[in-house]
Amino acid sequence: MPDLRRGVRQSKKPIDVDNADVVVVPTARRGTRRGKAQAPKAPMPRPAGRGRGGRGMVNQNNNVELIGGRGPQLNLDVALRDQLVVGNVAENLVADCEEEGSTSPVPERVQVGNSPTYMLERKLGKGGFGQVYVGRRVTGGSGNTGPDALEVALKLEHRNGKGCNYGPPYEWQVYSALNGCYGLPMVYHKGRHGDYYILVMDKLGPSLWDVWNSSNQTLPEEMVACIAVESLSILEQFHLRGFVHGDIKPENFLLGPPGTANEKKLYLVDLGLASKWRDTSSGNHVDYDQKPDVFRGTVRYASVHAHLGRTGSRRDDLESLAYTLIFLLKGKLPWQGFTVS
Numbered sequence: 001m002p003d004l005r006r007g008v009r010q011s012k013k014p015i016d017v018d019n020a021d022v023v024v025v026p027t028a029r030r031g032t033r034r035g036k037a038q039a040p041k042a043p044m045p046r047p048a049g050r051g052r053g054g055r056g057m058v059n060q061n062n063n064v065e066l067i068g069g070r071g072p073q074l075n076l077d078v079a080l081r082d083q084l085v086v087g088n089v090a091e092n093l094v095a096d097c098e099e100e101g102s103t104s105p106v107p108e109r110v111q112v113g114n115s116p117t118y119m120l121e122r123k124l125g126k127g128g129f130g131q132v133y134v135g136r137r138v139t140g141g142s143g144n145t146g147p148d149a150l151e152v153a154l155k156l157e158h159r160n161g162k163g164c165n166y167g168p169p170y171e172w173q174v175y176s177a178l179n180g181c182y183g184l185p186m187v188y189h190k191g192r193h194g195d196y197y198i199l200v201m202d203k204l205g206p207s208l209w210d211v212w213n214s215s216n217q218t219l220p221e222e223m224v225a226c227i228a229v230e231s232l233s234i235l236e237q238f239h240l241r242g243f244v245h246g247d248i249k250p251e252n253f254l255l256g257p258p259g260t261a262n263e264k265k266l267y268l269v270d271l272g273l274a275s276k277w278r279d280t281s282s283g284n285h286v287d288y289d290q291k292p293d294v295f296r297g298t299v300r301y302a303s304v305h306a307h308l309g310r311t312g313s314r315r316d317d318l319e320s321l322a323y324t325l326i327f328l329l330k331g332k333l334p335w336q337g338f339t340v341s
Contacts, residue, residue: 104195106131109138110154112191112198116140118154124203129169129272130157134203144260145202147188155199159192163272168197174271175199178241183234183268185254204267205255208328212250217331224329227253228321230266235317238268242280244312246273248320249301250328273297277313286311300333 111117118135125132135154143149163169168190175187189200208227212219219227231253238245245252245268252270256262273296279286291309295302303319306312327333 104158106133106156107194107196110135110156110193110196110198112193112200113189115189115191115200118152118200120154121151124153129161129163129171130155132156135200144257145262146186149203151203152188153185153199153201153203155201156196157198159195159197164197168192169272171272171274172197172199174243174274175201178238178243178271181241182237183230183266184238184271185267185269203257204269205258205263207251207255208253208266208324209250211255212328212331219328221329224325227266227328228325231268231321231324234266234268235314235321239277239314239317242276242278243274244277244314244317245271246275246306246312246316247297248317248324249298250324253324275312285313300336301327 106120109117109119117138119138121134121136123131123133133154133156135152137150137152141148141150144151157164157169163171172190175184175190178184179187185202185204187199187201189198191198235245235248247270252268254267254269256265256267277286278284289311294309295307296312297303297306297320301320301323303316305316306320323333
């Protein structure tokens with residue numbers, strides 16, 4: 001990433017812009033620095049973006065309709081959709097925990113609060129703060145959605161993990177404040193089971209990253225335009241609740257559960273880096289602050305202000321969304337391949 005301003009302290013550890021995901025650098029001190037702007041260096045061209053897996057053999061003539069209850073809908077070819085769903089859940093259950101700081105194996109069965117008992121079946125993914133598994137009800141249940149669904153998504157975070165230093169994950173507070181918000185998955189139960197904090201929520205379909213990566217790493221203009229319309233509707237409602245997401249990227253937009261009425265809708269997930277842009281008591285915008293040693297988000301899609309350590313606001317989500325849409329359309333961003341020192 002080019003140096004955007006003099007006086008901004010850079011992290012001592014080099015960051016690979018193309019490979020880095022969520023990075024949160026602890027601050028050594030409080031305060032800000034001021035300096036004059038410096039023109040960014042011209043980016044060097046590079047080949048198409050690196051994917052997280054092999055390219056799917058997919059028909060490139062899929063019809064485009066696209067996404068959601070408030071705008072046009074995403075019409076994925078049935079074979080493509082099935083291929084994405086299978087690819088997204090193909091990993092076997094891993095018995096030992098992979099999270100940093102954890103020492104306990106992932107439980108085979110979980111039950112939190114007044115929830116049913118779920119059997120952990122297969123791993124859906126892993127992020128900077130937790131792991132997500134498919135949970136299947138041991139007894140009872142019906143349908144694909146709702147609190148009685150046969151299968152749900154279980155997000156597990158170890159009590160010694162990075163996000164649980166002071167008790168339950170911060171993400172729980174955000175989901176409690178936003179549960180039922182348009183474009184967010186429903187959370188039905190949450191609690192602690194053994195050494196793990198667990199969220200029980202809707203199981204969704206493939207992410208936009210999966211769709212992009214299985215479509216030869218490029219999406220048609222019509223599809224990207226419809227994704228833009230629906231994602232703006234989701235962010236509008238998110239922001240009206242007083243929060244900014246803080247980590248907008250293709251991996252955090254998921255399609256609805258396959259085989260349901262919502263399979264063509266778009267959902268926004270992973271609220272671990274969300275923060276308030278509006279003060280709850282006064283209704284005013286939170287105070288400006290800058291911590292040059294702190295970065296929150298994903299390097300590739302982060303806004304300029306996020307790279308400078310400034311307080312997150314609504315425009316940062318919109319800027320990251322713009323980078324996301326360009327990436328889906330073009331298959332790369334101009335700064336991919338740079339290493340920041």
